[in-house]
Amino acid sequence: MEWSGRADAIVRVNGADSTFFAADMEMIRSAGVTRLMLPKSEPAALNRLVGSLDGPCRIIALIETVKGYAELRSIGKSGLVAQLAFGNLDFGIDSGVTETAQELDPVRLQIVLESRLAGLAPPIDGVTTSWADPVAFGAAVGRARALGFGAKLCIHPAQIKLVNEAFLPTTEELDWARRVMAAAEGGRGAAVALDGKMIDAPVIRRAEQILGNIGAT
Numbered sequence: 001m002e003w004s005g006r007a008d009a010i011v012r013v014n015g016a017d018s019t020f021f022a023a024d025m026e027m028i029r030s031a032g033v034t035r036l037m038l039p040k041s042e043p044a045a046l047n048r049l050v051g052s053l054d055g056p057c058r059i060i061a062l063i064e065t066v067k068g069y070a071e072l073r074s075i076g077k078s079g080l081v082a083q084l085a086f087g088n089l090d091f092g093i094d095s096g097v098t099e100t101a102q103e104l105d106p107v108r109l110q111i112v113l114e115s116r117l118a119g120l121a122p123p124i125d126g127v128t129t130s131w132a133d134p135v136a137f138g139a140a141v142g143r144a145r146a147l148g149f150g151a152k153l154c155i156h157p158a159q160i161k162l163v164n165e166a167f168l169p170t171t172e173e174l175d176w177a178r179r180v181m182a183a184a185e186g187g188r189g190a191a192v193a194l195d196g197k198m199i200d201a202p203v204i205r206r207a208e209q210i211l212g213n214i215g216a217t
Helices: 019-030 043-051 066-070 073-076 088-095 105-118 136-148 158-166 171-187 201-212
Strands: 011-014 035-038 058-063 083-086 191-194 197-199
Touching: 019 035, 035 043, 043 058, 058 066, 058 073, 066 073, 066 088, 066 105, 073 083, 073 105, 083 105, 088 105, 105 136, 136 158, 171 191, 171 197, 171 201, 197 201
Parallel strands: 011 035, 035 058, 058 083
Antiparallel strands: 191 197
16 A cells, blocks of 8 residues: 655554554554554554554544543553544444434543543544534534534535634634733733633633634734
8 A cells, every 4th residue: 555645644544453454554654654543442452553653653542432432541641642532423333322412422521521631632523424514513513612622523525614613713712812811911910800800810721722722822
């Protein structure tokens, strides 16, 4: 198998238990790819993946099984993983849960919390299959962001623009964040208020996060 893509691309390899895994890893090593997504991530699969690498690699662990979900704490704190992602379709099959609305949101929230606890980047939400319905898809993306996800997997090119726009701060959020930071700086450590509300450490931290999402300072 030949690889002509960029070495900094994120490559989703086949599962560690797949007959294609060895060939995938040979391609990864020859191309110098340093960012991988591993499906059906569980501790044993991650160890096999790392054992097949030549050097350090950013690994996105795709949580798609009940066993992987049960091992979230050890996966997140293993030192092998930089980010978690939710494979909701496969997880639904493995768990026996049919996702028609928000049945898997408790799992999503736990993935977000475990990512935070482990100091990982905000996780990536799973796919939404209704790509031809922008309203339904937009609602799903908005819910993922509200739950604390930092991105969302796409299954169709039409979804990309909506996802990119949804996970960037709005004009109103940026304006609020800049005013918070200006007020805090002007207060020089003293208690200050903005729009009739006290500005404390959590508010400042939220403003920093919003500005950090666009590389602002």
